[in-house]
């Protein structure tokens with residue numbers, strides 16, 4: 001039997017992959033908005049177990065083309081371990097085309113160019129990154145453990161090597177205050193134009209009680225952005241995006257899902273948001289966004 005430990009999170013686009021658990025929890029576990037792994041101490045799975053899971057999975061799924069490594073940030077593993085895992089996957093599942101996983105800017109930083117190239121050669125060619133914002137102030141508030149400059153440098157390295165990456169943006173991260181939200185969106189659009197991800201996925205800030213932001217809300221120090229503000233921020237972000245990328249706000253936390261390719265579908269997506277914002281402005285009372293507890 002394959003070894004899995006709850007909680008497990010994986011991107012919707014990897015739902016049909018083979019899942020191999022190589023870590024539990026998240027080694028950072030300190031982002032101000034994230035409660036995913038608060039009750040899960042970070043742990044590296046034994047390599048013998050990873051190998052036996054790869055062998056077993058190769059028998060169960062002989063035709064699958066993608067492997068997804070669990071959990072929070074498997075890229076934190078040393079190069080030697082990642083290389084060994086890649087070698088086993090290539091040996092026992094030669095049909096695999098992509099080995100994807102979550103990664104962070106800091107764990108990319110710890111790998112040399114040569115190491116990244118080797119991992120890319122082993123089909124570790126797609127990383128999911130929680131960049132969340134390209135605005136220095138919002139990023140510091142998110143406590144991701146990296147700066148905007150760090151993110152730019154590491155994403156440029158991935159681009160040069162050819163490793164694809166997808167990124168998240170959190171609308172409403174800066175809380176109540178239209179100008180702060182718009183500023184976050186503007187600066188983030190500039191950032192993502194410089195280092196465009198394959199896909200930029202937008203979520204609306206979800207507030208978990210077991211997080212610093214959850215605590216701040218409880219103490220009255222953080223007020224969530226309104227629904228209109230979230231939509232205006234998402235629209236501002238879209239308006240600023242120019243570099244080719246896939247854009248998606250199809251996430252359960254978003255009131256109005258839009259999806260499409262930048263630049264060709266940009267106007268359609270902006271029009272959808274504009275219409276919804278106008279409609280909400282006409283209403284006598286605009287529904288209050290009060291955070292969506294525990295939804296990611």
Ligand code: SF4
Nearest residue numbers: 026029030031034072
């Ligand atoms: S958002 Fe990602 S990096 Fe941050 S604590 Fe959660 S799992 Fe870890």
